[in-house]
Amino acid sequence: MFIDKRFHPYSLGSFRKDLLSGLIVGVIAIPLGMAFAIASGVKPEYGIYTTIVAGILISLLGGSKYQIGGPTGAFIPILFGIVMTYGYENLLIAGFMAGIILTLMGIFRLGSLIKWIPRPVTIGFTAGIAITIFTGQIASFLGLTGIKKHEEFILNLKEILVHLNSINLFSLLTAGICLMIVLLTPKIAPKIPGPLIGLLVSTLVATICYPGHVATIGTAYGEIPSTLPRLHVPSVNLEVILKLLKPAFVIAMLGGIESLLSAVVADGMTSSRHNSNKELIGQGIANMITPLFGGIPATGALARTATNIKNGAVSPFSGITHGIVVLLVLLFFAPKASYIPLASMAPILMVVAWNMSERKVFAHIAKTRSTDSIVLLVTFFLTVFVNLTSAVEIGLVMSAILFVKRMSDVTTTAKALPNPQHRQGKVETSMVTDTHDCPQISIFNVEGPLFFGAAQTFEKTIMETINFRPKILLLRMSKVPLMDTTGEAILASIVKHFSKSGIVLISGLNPQPESVLKKTGLLDVIGQDHFFEHTGEAIQYGLTQINENKCLGCKHFAFRECKRLSAQEVVENRAKLTATF
Structure with missing residues (x-):
């Protein structure tokens, strides 16, 4: 029983x-x-x-x-x-x-x-x-x-x-x-x-x-x-x-x-x-x-x-x-x-x-003078002076909008390069300067959810780089926990524009964004061989795809391999040959 x-x-x-x-x-x-x-x-x-x-x-x-x-x-x-x-x-x-x-x-x-x-x-x-x-x-x-x-x-x-x-x-x-x-x-x-x-x-x-x-x-x-x-x-x-x-x-x-x-x-x-x-x-x-x-x-x-x-x-x-x-x-x-x-x-x-x-909790939230206190007061006054239905509806809409705003502020997209002082060459945004940046490989650290509230900022940052036409666009996405269809659409647009003259590489893709890319077919468009677990592997692959002639005379030395590829090493080799003869 x-x-x-x-x-x-x-x-x-x-x-x-x-x-x-x-x-x-x-x-x-x-x-x-x-x-x-x-x-x-x-x-x-x-x-x-x-x-x-x-x-x-x-x-x-x-x-x-x-x-x-x-x-x-x-x-x-x-x-x-x-x-x-x-x-x-x-x-x-x-x-x-x-x-x-x-x-x-x-x-x-x-x-x-x-x-x-x-x-x-x-x-x-x-x-x-x-x-x-x-x-x-x-x-x-x-x-x-x-x-x-x-x-x-x-x-x-x-x-x-x-x-x-x-x-x-x-x-x-x-x-x-x-x-x-x-x-x-x-x-x-x-x-x-x-x-x-x-x-x-x-x-x-x-x-x-x-x-x-x-x-x-x-x-x-x-x-x-x-x-x-x-x-x-x-x-x-x-x-x-x-x-x-x-x-x-x-x-x-x-x-x-x-x-x-x-x-x-x-x-x-x-x-x-x-x-x-x-x-x-x-x-x-x-x-x-x-x-x-x-x-x-x-x-x-x-x-x-x-x-x-x-x-x-x-x-x-x-x-x-x-x-x-x-x-x-x-x-x-x-x-x-x-x-x-x-x-x-x-x-x-x-x-x-x-x-x-709930007077104590009310006062506590109101004292924060944050977006939460705005939602609190709006909901309160609407409940008293209008009706509960309108108060809850508007309160929820405001909360959703402000939440999206906060989440979009959390999502960042910034250029990065390996730190030569770091033993493993950790990729950091602080490394990029006017005199220290690779013209052929652009690396971006993407952090935070790639959703409709943050997708436009992500696109704007990337598109400004595309105008400089680098050969390789590497997106480090290990800190992107999720992606919605808007984020996928923006990424697809970037891939479409960039693929005309270059290659898109992605490292550290998480399961949820990977699932979205599989469902939409964008993963196959980018190419299975252009996804890497670690950034170092992606950089090594990218260096094999660049135009080495453009490296001659470059003074940026963004990667450890740059000295070999630059004119400086070529000049040193020629000097050695001249001395021999």
Whole structure:
């Protein structure tokens, strides 16, 4: 019988640890699930449904032993925008489509590709999301009334400023109590879930001391049902699919990034190793099934995963337990959640935003004042003032362009000659001067990847030499790790022009560039006998191909053989013959 390796080995002691950890994480997940749902523009129970269904499925089917799945803060701006633009029903369809995309990514083993997203981009949009979440809770924290929600950050900020005179002191007091407890609990009693205690205490204070003076979940959204909703399949057609394709793709990308980042952190905390492709498949299946129960998109939750590990979890059973705990709370205590003030939810989300902001890493990258800091700031500001989709797209494009620029700067092409002071005649670029350069053999050290970003500079440097028409062009390519088709095309152009009056020799060609030249046929055009493993062999061959008459009178003495070939040795021989006769 097949046994998931993530559960092996397992014992009664392991079960007790998973049970305790799952209970603690489940208790923490309840207020967070409701808060994330409300901030996303949907009813709080949808966050609970997501925590139950997605939480159990991600742990059961994913690729990490410790991953806790559910609704997360990173999704808030995306989901809120979708709800505002397309409505809740279409959000479910977009979430289902995102699940399909994630599953396909896992099946086609694309898990490693997401890890290639540059850190400045991920830190930039994460910090931007944190700002959006934090400012989005100010109205609830202060108890402002008459607030209209918008997708645009500036408009939401304007709403707060316009309605600032409607501050509710009871809401401010309630939020302050909850915030104080959330901040102090980890310092006083680290094992106690601060968000839940803060929620309970502030709710009791508001209910007993000033009932009816603050907005609650019940007054804003109605009573939370104490059961899971029936299975519901949204109606879908081609027009809806095409309309929601982009939002679904964004959900899938963000979900994939966050889940794999969370899994990587879990690996670091436990010295374990997750299966990224299996994790994507698990996330995909969870996001396909969760919308059928009214749940919103879910992904790996870093903070809850870390809490799971710190409380002794040893297998995915802790994540399954956390989902069951939330289900039991829903069944027996859901109606009581209607009394929770919205002001109590706000500080919980504000603390989540503060913790996810990566402020120290953000400041560290920004201080470098490099191209990475430019990408970071552009991604951050676009996330806040435009949207996450544009931020990631432009951030990735900028990163790619700047990477190409850096790589092209690394690639160099320079003339070189053997160093006569070196025992083995090491070929160095510093040897070439106006008075020390062979007119018939041009040697070039080519260093760095020969790709589209560097090919033009390579061509320009070489073509300037071709204008002098040397007999031999020797390219030392032992430090060229790779070549793309653009680099091959430029090299082919050089070979074509140079072969009209000379010979191209190549030494030290690496396997990848050699494979490219074989596939394109350029290797045969140059000639198998014109490739050498060592530069010395190539130089010796080149000296046999030069016009020795042109060596007469040459004063450069670029090679050790030059003295024999030059007029100086001829004159010395003639003098000896004259003396003999």
